[in-house]
Amino acid sequence: MTENTNHWTKTEMHIYILLLCANADSNATDEEINLIKSKCNKDTFDKIYKEFLGDNEEAGLDKIEDNVHFHQYSHLELAKLKKEMRQIFLSDNKLTMMEENLDQILDNIIY
Template sequence: MNTPNQWTKKELVAYILLFISNSDLQQSVEETNYIRSRVDKKTYTNVYKQFNKDNDYQCIQNIIKVVKTHNYYENDYAELFADIKLMIYADGESNEMEEATLSFIRKILKE
């Protein structure tokens, strides 16, 4: 996979959704299916491989780097946050860790 400053918008979305869905240390089948519905199979596979190599600190740094490098959301993250919310509830329930991670992502993206 390319370096973070070369990621596409879809790669960024997949990476963030993986980060959120794994914040509670388990990714449900429903969450996986939701992420796969947002990106093509090749993108998911490539991003998943990268995500599995990275620790939490590296994930956060990658997300910050991509957001600072690209202007995919033009400082309006409503679309991204809507995707995240849908993924959080994909398995029918919200999880405190996922909600806390969403709040954290919101904070770092808006800085």
């Protein structure tokens, strides 16, 4: 993100990360999307989903990195986020190599 770009709220960043997790295997299921929708209001989801669809993975990871540095996250918030990421990854009862790789990349960015 550039200096002129607005930072996301914590909720918006959370939703973006979960969308990235859902799409890690290039197949975001209805179950994954509905689970993510349940974490926020419709307007927030629609805004972030539209932005997500316009980004490639590299741009998305850059945005996440910028926003992680902008917000102060507690250990509890990070643990909750990690748990929800795993829930998305495992919603189809398997963890693909692409999902494992994204999980490691996000761990490096978030922690």
